[in-house]
Amino acid sequence: MPWRFPAQGGQGYTTGIMAKHIKPPPEPPMPDADVDEFYARLAAVNPAPASELVYTDPYTLLVAVVLSAQATDVSVNRATERLFQVARTPAEMVALGEEGLRSHIRTIGLFNAKARNIIALSQALLDRHGGAVPADRAALEALPGVGRKSANVVLNVAFGQPTIAVDTHAFRVANRTGLAPGRTPREVEDRLMARTPDPWCRHAHHWLILHGRYVCKARRPECFRCVVRALCRYPAKTEAPAAGPAHPPDPARTS
Numbered sequence: 001m002p003w004r005f006p007a008q009g010g011q012g013y014t015t016g017i018m019a020k021h022i023k024p025p026p027e028p029p030m031p032d033a034d035v036d037e038f039y040a041r042l043a044a045v046n047p048a049p050a051s052e053l054v055y056t057d058p059y060t061l062l063v064a065v066v067l068s069a070q071a072t073d074v075s076v077n078r079a080t081e082r083l084f085q086v087a088r089t090p091a092e093m094v095a096l097g098e099e100g101l102r103s104h105i106r107t108i109g110l111f112n113a114k115a116r117n118i119i120a121l122s123q124a125l126l127d128r129h130g131g132a133v134p135a136d137r138a139a140l141e142a143l144p145g146v147g148r149k150s151a152n153v154v155l156n157v158a159f160g161q162p163t164i165a166v167d168t169h170a171f172r173v174a175n176r177t178g179l180a181p182g183r184t185p186r187e188v189e190d191r192l193m194a195r196t197p198d199p200w201c202r203h204a205h206h207w208l209i210l211h212g213r214y215v216c217k218a219r220r221p222e223c224f225r226c227v228v229r230a231l232c233r234y235p236a237k238t239e240a241p242a243a244g245p246a247h248p249p250d251p252a253r254t255s
């Protein structure tokens with residue numbers, strides 16, 4: 001089956017599972033010479049990209065990231081606004097307890113499992129790390145509810161490490177543009193790490209995520225206002241919607 005650009009993104013790692021039958025080309029279709037310019041253009045419109053999750057330190061970031069799996073940042077921020085008023089440290093979270101935590105996050109998908117994991121990871125931080133969030137991938141991924149993507153976000157945002165977290169948006173943008181095609185988030189992440197010039201690594205995942213969230217949207221990318229359009233290899237680029245009538249039709253003239 002010939003390789004095709006995925007037309008639509010899915011949800012998180014499900015995207016990779018859905019896309020596993022898609023055979024990527026042997027080489028990334030975006031030429032090496034264009035990669036630097038690709039990031040330079042995204043950086044020009046957003047020089048200091050930041051997470052849209054609200055947090056105050058590595059621990060509150062970690063909790064927000066765990067809550068954000070298959071949920072929007074907006075819904076997480078709405079819940080954590082009150083949660084972090086009563087529990088901002090691992091000890092306070094353990095004291096709040098699973099049932100207490102559940103009452104704050106009921107509006108977020110998978111809240112039962114997330115409550116269980118957050119209490120367990122908070123206890124693990126107390127038991128193994130003196131209540132601090134470790135700046136270490138293996139230690140982070142050993143925490144309940146923390147996978148590779150979450151670890152990448154924490155390492156990058158809280159500790160400034162040049163990791164690239166691949167969520168559904170980054171996965172879609174990397175494939176559509178030809179920047180780093182891959183069948184799974186891990187494959188895309190490895191290609192992004194291999195192709196992204198060092199100066200861009202620190203903010204690469206935010207640029208990709210925000211570009212996918214607001215411009216290169218899943219259902220209909222807005223190619224007509226995209227700053228990387230000239231570099232992008234997606235073959236089905238969209239044009240600006242035709243302008244509608246300036247005024248609603250006059251019923252008297254249409255009868």
Ligand code: SF4
Pocket residue numbers: 176177215216217221222223224226227228229230232233234237238
């Ligand atoms: S040109 Fe279209 S498909 Fe390519 S990155 Fe921009 S919005 Fe996405």
